[in-house]
Amino acid sequence: MKTFSQIMGDQTLLPLIQASTVDDGLNIATAMYKADIKLVEVVLRTKNSLDIIKAIKQKFPELLVGAGTVFSEKSLDDVMRIDVDFIVTPAVSSNLLGLLSQTSLPVLPGVSNNADIVLTLENGFEDMKLFPAELSGGTDYLSAISSIFSNVKFCPTGGINESNWQDYLAMKNVFAVGGSWVSKQEWVDNKAWERITNTCKGFL
């Protein structure tokens, strides 16, 4: 099985899709696809999230589409019943990590401190999401732990934006950065799809 950073390949942006309707979700995904994005995360935070994942997979079979905000057994069951390419969690527990290590999908578990990192390593995962990155110590924290957890690679999310993403990507223990700043709610509300395309293009 591939690890999460392996399926990211050269892409160093993990763009988030959060939408209330399937149409908005598809429009966001289309805007990202136009920017040559190969992998997107749909967060399970609206009632249509699972349908949005299904619709994106149907329209763009070659796009890797993952489910984010997975932390309950129910949400894990729900995503395992549909076609998803990877799973992202906002936090970890022994129970959740045990269940995730039994799936055949690449997983990006979300950690926010040293204890989470050790627990996640104990369950066999070396790629981790640092969330919420800015509130968990940001680049100072990543720098402080880099020699302790030298085999761990991070994808920070939470508070990443146009003014700090470069600082994160410059860290040697960071393989990608994620967030919603590339598909701002205001742009979705105004159907400003080209702003999403241009922001993703500017990043790549």
Ligand code: 3PG
């Ligand atoms: C996530 O699920 O990773 C976060 O909600 C991203 O945080 P952001 O909205 O600050 O980018």
